[in-house]
Amino acid sequence: MARSHQFKSIIKRLEEDFSRHARSSQRLTSLNEQRLLALYQASQKLNTIIDPEQLFREVIKLISELLKAERVVILLLEEGDLKIKIASNIDDQSERNALHFSRSIVNTVMHDYRPIFSTNALQDNRFSQFQTIQKLEILSLICVPILLGNRAIGTIYVDNRHLTNIFTEEDVNFLQAFANLLGIAIRNALAYKEIEQLNRSLEEKVEQRTAELRRTIRELKETQEKWIQSEKMASLGRLIAGFMHEFNNPINFIYSNIPHLEEYTRRLVEALQEALPLLPKEEQERLKNEKDLQFILTDFEKLIAGIREGAQRSRQIIEDLKNFSPSKLLQQESIDWNSNLQQLVQAFQDNLKRSLTIELDFQENFRIRGSRVEINHALMQLLKNAEQAGAQTIRIESNREKDWLVCRISDDGRGIPPEIRKHIFDPFFTTKEVGEGMGIGLSLVYSTVKHHQGDIEVSSQPGQGTTFVIKLPLENSKNSASTGTKS
Numbered sequence: 001m002a003r004s005h006q007f008k009s010i011i012k013r014l015e016e017d018f019s020r021h022a023r024s025s026q027r028l029t030s031l032n033e034q035r036l037l038a039l040y041q042a043s044q045k046l047n048t049i050i051d052p053e054q055l056f057r058e059v060i061k062l063i064s065e066l067l068k069a070e071r072v073v074i075l076l077l078e079e080g081d082l083k084i085k086i087a088s089n090i091d092d093q094s095e096r097n098a099l100h101f102s103r104s105i106v107n108t109v110m111h112d113y114r115p116i117f118s119t120n121a122l123q124d125n126r127f128s129q130f131q132t133i134q135k136l137e138i139l140s141l142i143c144v145p146i147l148l149g150n151r152a153i154g155t156i157y158v159d160n161r162h163l164t165n166i167f168t169e170e171d172v173n174f175l176q177a178f179a180n181l182l183g184i185a186i187r188n189a190l191a192y193k194e195i196e197q198l199n200r201s202l203e204e205k206v207e208q209r210t211a212e213l214r215r216t217i218r219e220l221k222e223t224q225e226k227w228i229q230s231e232k233m234a235s236l237g238r239l240i241a242g243f244m245h246e247f248n249n250p251i252n253f254i255y256s257n258i259p260h261l262e263e264y265t266r267r268l269v270e271a272l273q274e275a276l277p278l279l280p281k282e283e284q285e286r287l288k289n290e291k292d293l294q295f296i297l298t299d300f301e302k303l304i305a306g307i308r309e310g311a312q313r314s315r316q317i318i319e320d321l322k323n324f325s326p327s328k329l330l331q332q333e334s335i336d337w338n339s340n341l342q343q344l345v346q347a348f349q350d351n352l353k354r355s356l357t358i359e360l361d362f363q364e365n366f367r368i369r370g371s372r373v374e375i376n377h378a379l380m381q382l383l384k385n386a387e388q389a390g391a392q393t394i395r396i397e398s399n400r401e402k403d404w405l406v407c408r409i410s411d412d413g414r415g416i417p418p419e420i421r422k423h424i425f426d427p428f429f430t431t432k433e434v435g436e437g438m439g440i441g442l443s444l445v446y447s448t449v450k451h452h453q454g455d456i457e458v459s460s461q462p463g464q465g466t467t468f469v470i471k472l473p474l475e476n477s478k479n480s481a482s483t484g485t486k487s
Contacts, residue, residue, distance in 0.1 A: 055185050056086040059156075063178060064088055067142075067171055069158035074182075075106060076146070076154035082106060085154075104130055105143050110152045115144040117172045120164040140166040144176045147183045156182070247314075255311040258304065265300050272297070334475055335375065337366040337398060337405060344376050345396070348383050356387060361397040366405045367475040370452045378448040382409050382468055385442070389413030389466065403477035410467040416460040424458065 060072050073087040082103065105127070109116055121127045121138045132138070141159040145152040156179050160166045272293070276284055287293060345358050368375075386394050391411035398407045416424065425446040445468075449456045453473050460466035 053086075055182070055189060059178065059182055060086050060088055063156065063158065063175065067158055067167070067175065069167075070160040070162065071158065073157040074146075074154065075157065077152075082110075082154065104132070105141070106155045106157065109143050109145050109155050113145050113147065113152055115142065115172050115176055117142050117167065117169070119167065121159075137161050139164045142167050142172055142175050144172065144179045146179045146186070148187055153183070153186065155179075251311060251314045254307065255315060258308050258311065261307070262304055265304065269297055269300065331371055331373070332369055333372060335368050335370060335372055337368055337407075338362045340372065340376070341379070341396065341398070344379055345383070348380060352387065356391065357393045358383075359393065359395045361395070363397075363399045366398060366400065368405055368452075368472050369475045370472070371448075374448045374451070378445040379409075381442065381445050386411035386413055386466070389415070391465070400474070401471075403474055405472045405474050407470045407472070408467055409470070410465060412465040415462040415464050416458070416466055417462050421458060421460055425456075 056074055060074060063069060063072050071088060074085045075082045076085050077083075105116055118124045118127060118141050119139075121133050121141055127133050127138075127141075138159050138161055140163060141157070143155050143157045146154040146156060156175060158167070158175065276287070276293075279287070342360065345360065349356070349358060383394065386409070389411065391413035393412050395410045396407065397410075398405065400406070424442050426443065446456055449470055449472070455471045457469045458466065459469075
């Protein structure tokens, strides 16, 4: 009976062991199914995550849930050194210790491309001599490499400081599978980042090339406009040179004969006034009434004055048009810009019929070489334009830009509309009424500046005033025209 009882006891223990084994097997099977499902879901999810930081957060969350690890650390190589990218349940001191500890374990994993696993590191001869193991009392640990191609770029490290045998071989395989997924995801993220950088670089290059192209087109357009303007002025100069030759002689003829006409008229009037009293009174009255002698005698003087005024105006027009003639020789001289401009401004203000403030700003002394008469005529024209535009203040600034004198003449007048601004240097373009101007003032300014190897630009908005910017070569600069240059 005793032996029968003994057998029953053994059978009972076997049945209990089998039952426990079955339950463990079921739990293991369930756990493995959960992990397979987690790996599948993770592979789908990680491959769609582009942001590395989000990627690390998802990985560490899944590992912590499925391995029941006390601490999880992901380390990656950056500039040749391993750095913690993300960690769970690590304070500042522990993080430094983990990084120091990880160097001892991770270097082997990084070098051998294989996992390291221990169920009780304190009793494991491979690690028990490490001070960090003893200090932090690490029991269970797993460290697996993160591979990218044929090189290790980091590790996933998990441990438990309270329980031994918490991890199994299946956990090692599971964690390595996660590391492989992470490596693929990192590669995808890096590839996407590289593509983004290439796209940004390409966009920047396209924007840069587009800006360069626009600048080139703008410069070509400006050069074309300047060339067209120069051709206009040259063609007009040739036309006016012929016109002046034909027109100047009759004007000179009229102007030179006015004194003789005045003298002869005076004599005729005197002779008539002496002869009339000698006639009978009836004949005197008849001649005065029929011939309107009294009106003729008084109107002679007005007619001659009108002829003189017309001849003088015609001569002045010819003088103005001479600036367009390419055959006109410039009388060049060295000009003290500051002193000359001060004298010009004083002369302009002395002839003004209203109050107008002119501010001068010289940053240094300047000297240019050219025709004082033509330069002053151009500057005076700009001052007159500002005064006619209703300006209350004119500011003239002169400064140096390398070998150039840059003069800015700004006013607070009515300004120039855009549709007019592009035509202001065109010969004979004017917005004045017929008889009030020929539209050659600003054309003369443009021509004079160009004759002196300079440039002129204008900026203006209606109601906000106008600024003319004149650039002229300084004396003795490489841009300065030589003495005797033809205009």
